[in-house]
Amino acid sequence: MDELQRLGPRLRAARQERGWTLDELAARSGMSPSTLSRLESGKRQASLELLLPVTRQLGIRVDDxxxxxxxxxxxxxxxxxxxxxxxxxxxxxxxxxxxxxxxxHPRPPEAAERELQVHEGHEWLYVLSGRLHLALADREHVLGRGEAAEFDTSVPHRMRAEGSTPCEVISIFNTVGERLHLHST
Incomplete structure (x- = not known):
């Protein structure tokens, strides 16, 4: 069975997982039930024009x-x-x-402090080594190895190494400002 032949059964399984009938998904997608039935059975050649409305209704991508x-x-x-x-x-x-x-990297003492930044998003930091100086609005924080911070990036902020050694940080940034949700398994 080639890739296109497997598409129909996967489409049917996605519909059935939602408990929808063929008629319900066809109506939601703006196509006839017979066209959807032929897509699911592999009797109709799949095209983006047919798949996009169906996958949007199912809440999946064509790649899925x-x-x-x-x-x-x-x-x-x-x-x-x-x-x-x-x-x-x-x-x-x-x-x-x-x-x-x-x-x-440590900044020379005579170097000017960087401007506070503001942008859309949410950021999470984890200090791997060294010490991180974190300025959030008018508050100053110093984080050491193994410490973490989380903040809304619409709050004025800036970061730099604290002291004379480099500071390594893992930074996770979400451009749409949504919090990252980690689920334990």
């Missing part, structure tokens, strides 16, 4: 109906050095949640 090819799970992105930091991306650029390993 296809076997995703094995892809290299490693992230191949180049670290960036700027403003006294080395930023190594840990996620693909298109991720909704982005993770970085950031090394804050």
């Amino acid at each position: 109906l296809l076997d995703a090819p094995d892809r290299d799970p490693r992230v191949h992105r180049t670290a960036i050095r700027r403003d006294g930091m080395t930023i190594a991306p840990l996620t693909r650029e298109a991720s909704e949640v982005r993770a970085f390993k950031i090394t804050y």
Whole structure:
């Protein structure tokens, strides 16, 4: 059975998991029940024009109906050095949640303090080594190895290494400002 032949049974299974009849999903998707039936049975050639309304109603992506090819799970992105930091991306650029390993290099005492930043999102930090100076609005915090922080990035903020040694941090950032929910298994 090739990939397109497996699409129909997967479509049927997704519909049945929601407890919907063929007529219900067809009506929600704006197509005739016979067209949907032929898609599910493999008697109708699948096209994006037919699949997109159906997958939207099911709350899935077209990719979910296809076997995703094995892809290299490693992230191949180049670290960036700027403003006294080395930023190594840990996620693909298109991720909704982005993770970085950031090394804050000590700043010379005469260096001007960076401006406080404000932007949409939510950020989580975990200090791997060194000490992190975190300014949130008018409050100052120093986090050591093994400590974590979480904050709304619409609050004015800035970070730097505290002291004379570099500080390594894992930063998780959600661009839409939603909190990351971790579920234990």
